Amino acid sequence: MISTNVTQLSDEKDLRKALEEKSQEVVVYFWAPWAEQCKQVESVIDDLAKKYARTQFFKVEAEEFEDISEAYEISAVPTVIIAKKAKVVGRVDGVNVVEIVKQVAANCGATNGLSEQAATTAADSSPVELKQDLNTRLKGLIERAPVMVFIKGTAAQPRCGFSKKIVNMLNEQNIKYGYFDILTDEQVRQGLKEYSDWPTYPQLYVEGELVGGVDIVAEMIESGELVEMIPKGSVAK
Amino acid sequence: MSKPKVGGPLEQKIRRLIEENYSPLVLEIENDSHKHRHHAPMQGVESTETHFRIKVVSADFVGLTQIKRHRNIYALLKEDMEREGGIHALALVTKTPKEVGMEESESDGDKTSL
Numbered sequence: 001m002i003s004t005n006v007t008q009l010s011d012e013k014d015l016r017k018a019l020e021e022k023s024q025e026v027v028v029y030f031w032a033p034w035a036e037q038c039k040q041v042e043s044v045i046d047d048l049a050k051k052y053a054r055t056q057f058f059k060v061e062a063e064e065f066e067d068i069s070e071a072y073e074i075s076a077v078p079t080v081i082i083a084k085k086a087k088v089v090g091r092v093d094g095v096n097v098v099e100i101v102k103q104v105a106a107n108c109g110a111t112n113g114l115s116e117q118a119a120t121t122a123a124d125s126s127p128v129e130l131k132q133d134l135n136t137r138l139k140g141l142i143e144r145a146p147v148m149v150f151i152k153g154t155a156a157q158p159r160c161g162f163s164k165k166i167v168n169m170l171n172e173q174n175i176k177y178g179y180f181d182i183l184t185d186e187q188v189r190q191g192l193k194e195y196s197d198w199p200t201y202p203q204l205y206v207e208g209e210l211v212g213g214v215d216i217v218a219e220m221i222e223s224g225e226l227v228e229m230i231p232k233g234s235v236a237k
Numbered sequence: 238m239s240k241p242k243v244g245g246p247l248e249q250k251i252r253r254l255i256e257e258n259y260s261p262l263v264l265e266i267e268n269d270s271h272k273h274r275h276h277a278p279m280q281g282v283e284s285t286e287t288h289f290r291i292k293v294v295s296a297d298f299v300g301l302t303q304i305k306r307h308r309n310i311y312a313l314l315k316e317d318m319e320r321e322g323g324i325h326a327l328a329l330v331t332k333t334p335k336e337v338g339m340e341e342s343e344s345d346g347d348k349t350s351l
Contacts, residue, residue, distance in 0.1 A: 159277075162326065199311050199318050200327065215329050216303045 006049040006057040012065060018056050019083055025055055025107045028081040030062040030074050037095045037140040041078040044097050048104050055108045076144040076178045082107045095140030098133055134187065138195045141188065143208045145178030147234045150192060150203045155179045162214045166202045169214075169221055174236045206230060244268060247286040247317060247324070254313050255293055262334050263294035269326075278325065287325040292332075299333045306331035 009015055018026050029045045031038040042059070049057040062069045062077050072081050072088070080100050082090030090103040105114070142148055147170070153159030155167050155177075170177055182189040182201055193199050196210050204211045206229050211217060220226035227235075244252065248266055255264055267290040273279055279287065291310070298306045307329050317323040334340060 162328075197308065199315075210304065212304050212307065216307065219303060 005053055005055060006046065006059065009058050009060045009065060012068060015058055015060070015068065018058070019085060022056065023085060024111050025082055025084045025089065027052075027055060027057045027104060027108070028068075028072070028083060029057065029059050030069060030072070030077050030079045030081070031059060032062050032077045035077045035143065037136075037143055038078045040095055040097070040136070040140075041080065041100065044100055045080070048101065052104060052108045052112045052114070054112045055104075078140075080104075094137060094144060096137050134191050135195060138188065138192055139208075141180055141192075142205045144180075145176075145234075146207055146231045147175055147177035148205045149177055149179050150182050150188075150201055150205075151179055152181070152183050152201055154181050159183060160201070162200075163202045166204065166214045166217055169217055170204075173221060173227065173230075175230055176234045176236050245286045247284075248289070250317070251289065251291070251314060255291070255310075258313055259293060259295040259297045261293050261295045262339055263292060263332075263337070265292040266290070269328075273326070282322050282325075284322045287322075289324060289326070290328040290330075292330040294332045294334055294337050294339065296334055298331055299335075303331065 007014065015026075015028065027045070027048070029041065031042065045057055045059065049055075060068060062074055062079075072079075076093065078095060080090075080092045080103075081088055082103055084107070090107050092099045092103055108114075141150075149155075149166060149170065151158055151160070151163035151167065153163055158164035158167050167179075180188065182192070189201075192203065196203065198210060198213070200213055202214055204213070204217050211220070211226075211229065217226060220229075243249070244266060245268070248268055252264065252266060255261060268286060269288040269290055270285050273288050274285075293310070301309070310329055310331065311318065311327075314324060314327070318327070
């Protein structure tokens, strides 16, 4: 039997209606066909939809619905938003399965007559599973955008001389990129060093592969190598 | 006779490790720690040897990508990068002799900074 509480959005109005008419929470999952890791989040969404049958789940192809994506400040996929009427009550960027399950449980549990307790025990994992979850999450973050940089601070306000330098260099080369502020997440900050066997930040990845830190990027810009690596879609006109 | 400026214990260790492992034609180590002393991550850190800029020219880098060269140096200095109050930041320039317009053979005499 097909779940009727999960919809692939085809008409913007449907989402608007759901948000305006219902006083309940709505889960909105933003995805893109070119982002591999969305598949994993999609299966999580499908499972959650079965469990939280009274909650409406929308799957939104981000690039098809630019206005909605912009309204929710979607800069990368997958992203899961939990909205109640006009307010955003939950948000998970990237493939953070544990966090998605947690937030849906926290926000939608009551409506579905499910206690938060039940959900958290399901999310409890052995250390091995947690490590695998972390690696999956890191991979998801690295692949979040074709050009992805891990910095201290934000792209608009870097909090480290090297991070600032790399952001400036990318901007000067008119490269479109996603960024992650490692100061906001200690797990990623330490985990990524191990995952990539690279002890310092900033770190630049192109199409899922580590390019290097600020020194290497500077060299590659000078030699012209970097421009060749960047996929066409990531260079702004 | 003027004495050349000697680095601190950590800088000397870095110098020794690189000399022993890369027989560098050029090895320049700059200690930039004083420029970062008041930055937030440095609060409470006693060491004056936290930020370094290192330039190494070595034939051992031939055939290695920049990433591999940097990874090798990181591996060499792993212990001091991982410990509390150790190396916090490392700017690296890693070149082969040819890349800087030098002959591949070792120069006579002083093997450290020109």
